[in-house]
Amino acid sequence: MKLLVDLRGIGETDRAQVGGKAFALSRLVRAGLLVPPGMVVTAEAYRQHLTGTGLGGRIHLELERKRFKDLRWEEMWDAALRIRNMFLNTPLPPHLRQALADGIGERWAEVPVVVRSSALDEDASGSSFAGLHESYVNVRGVEAILDHVRLVWASLWSDAALLYRQELGLDVGRSAMAVLIQQLVSGERSGVVFSVHPTDGTRAMVEAVHGLNQGLVDGTVEPDRWVLDRASGRLVGHHAPQRLAAVRPSGNGVGLEALPAELAATPPLDEREVVSVYELARRCEDLFGCPQDVEWTYAAERLFVLQSRPVTTHAAEDGQRSWYLSLRRSYDNLQKLRQRIEGELIPAMVAAAEGMAAVSLADLSDPQLADELQARLETLARWKGIYWDELIPFAHGARLFGQVYNDTVRPDDPFEFISLLSSGGLASLKRNQAMAALVSQLREDRSLAAVRDGTSDELPDQFAADLDDLAKQVGIPDGVSQPGPARSALLRLLREAAREGAMSVPAPTIATPALEEGFLAHFAGAERARASDLLDLARASYRLRDDDNIYLGRIEAEVNRALEEGRRRLTARTGLSPELLEAQQVVAALRDPAYRPEPVESTAKTQTGLISRARQLIGQPAGPGLASGHCRVVHRPADLFDFRAGEILVCDALDPTMTFVVPLCAAIVERRGGMLIHGAIIAREYGLPCVTGVPQATELIHTGDWVTVDGYLGIVILASEGADHGHPDESDT
Amino acid sequence: MITEEMEARLRELVATQRLAVLATYNGEHPYCSLVAFAATPDLGQLLFVTSRHTRKFANLQCHGEVALLIDDRSGDETDLRRAMAATAVGRAEEVPPDQAAEARAVYLARHPQLADFVDAPTCALVRVQVRTYHVVTRFQQVMVYEVAR
Known part of the structure; x- marks a missing residue:
C-alpha cells in the first residue's frame, strides 16, 4: 500500500485510502478543472504511525478512561489536548519518516503548502461535519510539513470530533485520517459558492472576500454575498458588508491585515467574475451529480478550485453540542x-x-x-x-x-x-488570605484567649467586624455580627485552622x-x-x-x-x-396563605443482592501529589464548617465560594471533571493532590472514609486506615 | 449508577465465562490453575471439580483460603480499558455428601459435557464460599461486592 499518492494518480477505488476531500479533488483534476497541485499522505501512513509507535494503545487508554456519556465538555477538551500532545511528541517511526520525507522533499522542500485533513468518511454521508478537523496554511519545509501532518492526524481526535464520535463512527482500532498537501495558491480574492442556495432551491449563492478564504470560513471576515437565479444564472442580489480586513500569508501561517481604503471600497468580484464562479459550481455539480459547496480562489486572474463537497443540511444540532462548538x-x-x-x-x-x-x-x-x-x-x-x-x-x-x-x-x-x-490574584485566594490573617490573630492575640479555647464567642469589635466581612464571603449572607449558631460555626472552623500546622499556604507561584x-x-x-x-x-x-x-x-x-x-x-x-x-x-x-405545599419526595434506592462498596475510583489527574486522610463529603454549604484539618475534601462541584476550607485540606476529590475547573485551579495554587471527574464521588465515598488520593494517576483508593495493600481481603488490582 | 451497573456486569460475567483461574497456596508458594466453574444463582458459591490427586486439591486441603479470577479478556490492546476482571475471595471445601446432589445439578447445568468427570470416584466437587468479589473495570475502577450471608 502506498504512503504517498499524487492527486493526479488517485483512482476510483482509492477513496478509503485518500479520504473524501482528496478524492473529490482528484475527480476535478481528471475533469480538467484548475486545482492546486497536491499529494496525499494516505490512511496507511496514519495506521503505520499508530502501530509503529504504540500510539493507538495510548489513545485507547485515554479515551476509555470513563464512559463517554459521563464526559463533560471540559473533559473532552482535556482528552483531545492530551492526544494532541501525544502526536506532537511522538516521532514518526524511522522507515515511515524516511519514506514521507523523501516523497515530500522531492516536490515541496522549498514551496509553501497547505496541509489539510481528508477524513475517510467525511462528506460521504448526508450530514456535514465541516470544521471538526484541522488544516494549516502556509507551511514551509519538510520538517514543518511532517509536524503538521501529525497535527492533522491528531485532529481526528479533536474535541469537536469527539462530540460527533457516534455520527463519525470514531473507533481507535478502525478510524484513520489521510492528509492532503497542496501548493499554497496565494489568492487575491477567495470565497465559497453554493450551486444551490442552502435555503432556496431556485437560487445559488456566491460569497467572496479579499485575500485567502480562511477569514470567511472561520467567520472573522464578513464576505460580500451575491444571490443568483439558478435557471438563468442572472444576478438577483448583492449584499456588501463593511470590508475591514483580509487574511494573507504571514510568517509561518496567516495573519489578519487591515484592508487599504481602495480595496475596502471595492467588492472582491465584479459581476462577470461572480457568474464565472457560479458556472464553476455548476460544473462541479454536473460532475458529482448533486448540488455542491465549492471553495475557490482567484490568483493572477486564474480561478482555482480548493474544495468541492455536497451541499448538506447540517446535522440536527442539539442545544448542548452547538453551545459547545x-x-x-x-x-x-x-x-x-x-x-x-x-x-x-x-x-x-x-x-x-x-x-x-x-x-x-x-x-x-x-x-x-x-x-x-x-x-x-x-x-x-x-x-x-x-x-x-x-x-x-x-x-x-x-x-x-x-x-x-x-x-x-x-x-x-x-x-x-x-x-x-x-x-496569585484570584479573588478566592485574597479571601483566603483574609481568613489566614484572622486565624493568626486568633492564635496569637491574648485578648482572644477565651475565644481560642472555645469558652466564649464574645469578640472584640474589630475582630467581630473582620469576622463579619469574612462570613459574607463564605456563604453566610446575614453575617455574624451577633453571637449565634452561624458565628459559632465559623469560629469553630477558625479554631480548627488555628491548630499548629493545620493550614497550608498557597504554593509559591510556579x-x-x-x-x-x-x-x-x-x-x-x-x-x-x-x-x-x-x-x-x-x-x-x-x-x-x-x-x-x-x-x-x-x-x-x-x-x-x-x-x-x-x-x-x-x-x-x-x-x-x-x-x-x-x-x-x-x-x-x-x-396565598391557603396554599399547602406538597413536600418534595426523595427517591428510594433500589435493593441489590450484594452489598457493594467502592474500592478504587478513576478520575482525571488534575493536581499532582499523593495524600491519605479521612474524607469530608460536602453535600451542602453548611458541611464546610465541620471541616477538620488534614481531611480530604470530596464534593460534587467545588466552586470558589467553597474554597475557604482548601487551606485545611490534604487533597481534593470532585465529581465534576476537568483540568481547568475551580477545584483543579485551587488545588494547584495550594500544591494539593487533586482528582476530578470521579463519577458519583459524593455517593460512593462517605464522610469518615479513609482514602488515598493519587493525583499523579487520577485515582482515589478507599481502604481502612493504615491498611496494607497486601491484606488478602483488600488486594484487588 | 456505577454500583448497579457493575453488579449487573459482574452477574453477566459469571454467567457467560466458563473458566476461571484458581489461586491456591501450599504454605510456601502460591499456585494457579485453570478450572471450569459454575456459580449458584446468588453468586454465593463457585463450584469446580478436580481430581483428588492434583496439586490444587492438595493445597486446598491444607489451606482452604483461595481466590478465583474470572475475566473477559480478548487478548488485544483494548483489553486494558475494556476487559473486566472479578476476583472472588473465599474458602474452598469439598461439597458435603448431603448437599452434593444439588451442587452437582448446578454444576452440570453449566458443564453437561463434564458429567463423567464429576461422577468419577477419584474426583471431588469443590465449592468456594465466596465472601467478596473485587470487580475491576476500565483498568483502574474497583468495586467490592460482599455476599450477604
Whole structure:
C-alpha cells in the first residue's frame, strides 16, 4: 500500500485510502478543472504511525478512561489536548519518516503548502461535519510539513470530533485520517459558492472576500454575498458588508491585515467574475451529480478550485453540542469579550448583589417577600444565562493559549501551560488570605484567649467586624455580627485552622520568569508581542473563570437569604421541614396563605443482592501529589464548617465560594471533571493532590472514609486506615 | 449508577465465562490453575471439580483460603480499558455428601459435557464460599461486592 499518492494518480477505488476531500479533488483534476497541485499522505501512513509507535494503545487508554456519556465538555477538551500532545511528541517511526520525507522533499522542500485533513468518511454521508478537523496554511519545509501532518492526524481526535464520535463512527482500532498537501495558491480574492442556495432551491449563492478564504470560513471576515437565479444564472442580489480586513500569508501561517481604503471600497468580484464562479459550481455539480459547496480562489486572474463537497443540511444540532462548538473563539472575539466582562458584567454582578444585600427582608410582609424572592430568582436566572453565554466561553482564552503553548514548547506535560496562568490574584485566594490573617490573630492575640479555647464567642469589635466581612464571603449572607449558631460555626472552623500546622499556604507561584521566557523566546518582533498579548488574555481568562463564580455566588447567596427567610416563616406556619420546600412553592405559599405545599419526595434506592462498596475510583489527574486522610463529603454549604484539618475534601462541584476550607485540606476529590475547573485551579495554587471527574464521588465515598488520593494517576483508593495493600481481603488490582 | 451497573456486569460475567483461574497456596508458594466453574444463582458459591490427586486439591486441603479470577479478556490492546476482571475471595471445601446432589445439578447445568468427570470416584466437587468479589473495570475502577450471608 502506498504512503504517498499524487492527486493526479488517485483512482476510483482509492477513496478509503485518500479520504473524501482528496478524492473529490482528484475527480476535478481528471475533469480538467484548475486545482492546486497536491499529494496525499494516505490512511496507511496514519495506521503505520499508530502501530509503529504504540500510539493507538495510548489513545485507547485515554479515551476509555470513563464512559463517554459521563464526559463533560471540559473533559473532552482535556482528552483531545492530551492526544494532541501525544502526536506532537511522538516521532514518526524511522522507515515511515524516511519514506514521507523523501516523497515530500522531492516536490515541496522549498514551496509553501497547505496541509489539510481528508477524513475517510467525511462528506460521504448526508450530514456535514465541516470544521471538526484541522488544516494549516502556509507551511514551509519538510520538517514543518511532517509536524503538521501529525497535527492533522491528531485532529481526528479533536474535541469537536469527539462530540460527533457516534455520527463519525470514531473507533481507535478502525478510524484513520489521510492528509492532503497542496501548493499554497496565494489568492487575491477567495470565497465559497453554493450551486444551490442552502435555503432556496431556485437560487445559488456566491460569497467572496479579499485575500485567502480562511477569514470567511472561520467567520472573522464578513464576505460580500451575491444571490443568483439558478435557471438563468442572472444576478438577483448583492449584499456588501463593511470590508475591514483580509487574511494573507504571514510568517509561518496567516495573519489578519487591515484592508487599504481602495480595496475596502471595492467588492472582491465584479459581476462577470461572480457568474464565472457560479458556472464553476455548476460544473462541479454536473460532475458529482448533486448540488455542491465549492471553495475557490482567484490568483493572477486564474480561478482555482480548493474544495468541492455536497451541499448538506447540517446535522440536527442539539442545544448542548452547538453551545459547545460556539466556545471555540478567536483571539479578537475573546478580547472583546474580556472588555465586556471586566468593564460591564462583573461590576453589574457586584451591584446586583449589593442591591439585594441592602434589603431588610425581615421588614417585608409575606406578599412583599414573595415578590422579592421571585425577583431574585429571575435575577439569578438571568445571570446564569449570561454565565453560560459569555463567562464560560471566555474560559476558552486559557485553552487557546494552551494549544499555542504546546505547539511551540512541546512540553511532556500537556498542562504545563497552566503554571504560567496562575498569577496569585484570584479573588478566592485574597479571601483566603483574609481568613489566614484572622486565624493568626486568633492564635496569637491574648485578648482572644477565651475565644481560642472555645469558652466564649464574645469578640472584640474589630475582630467581630473582620469576622463579619469574612462570613459574607463564605456563604453566610446575614453575617455574624451577633453571637449565634452561624458565628459559632465559623469560629469553630477558625479554631480548627488555628491548630499548629493545620493550614497550608498557597504554593509559591510556579510561573517562573524562565518558563515564560522559554515560551516567548520562540517568537520574534510582532509575533512576540502577539504571543505576549495571548498570554495576558489567557491569564485574565484563568482568573475570571474563577472570580466570576465568586460574584455569581454572591447573587446566589442573596437568593438563598430570601429563600431561607420564606422557609422560616412557612415552617412556622405549616410544620413542614424547611428543606422539603422548593423555591417556587415558597413564593406561592407566601402569596396565598391557603396554599399547602406538597413536600418534595426523595427517591428510594433500589435493593441489590450484594452489598457493594467502592474500592478504587478513576478520575482525571488534575493536581499532582499523593495524600491519605479521612474524607469530608460536602453535600451542602453548611458541611464546610465541620471541616477538620488534614481531611480530604470530596464534593460534587467545588466552586470558589467553597474554597475557604482548601487551606485545611490534604487533597481534593470532585465529581465534576476537568483540568481547568475551580477545584483543579485551587488545588494547584495550594500544591494539593487533586482528582476530578470521579463519577458519583459524593455517593460512593462517605464522610469518615479513609482514602488515598493519587493525583499523579487520577485515582482515589478507599481502604481502612493504615491498611496494607497486601491484606488478602483488600488486594484487588 | 456505577454500583448497579457493575453488579449487573459482574452477574453477566459469571454467567457467560466458563473458566476461571484458581489461586491456591501450599504454605510456601502460591499456585494457579485453570478450572471450569459454575456459580449458584446468588453468586454465593463457585463450584469446580478436580481430581483428588492434583496439586490444587492438595493445597486446598491444607489451606482452604483461595481466590478465583474470572475475566473477559480478548487478548488485544483494548483489553486494558475494556476487559473486566472479578476476583472472588473465599474458602474452598469439598461439597458435603448431603448437599452434593444439588451442587452437582448446578454444576452440570453449566458443564453437561463434564458429567463423567464429576461422577468419577477419584474426583471431588469443590465449592468456594465466596465472601467478596473485587470487580475491576476500565483498568483502574474497583468495586467490592460482599455476599450477604
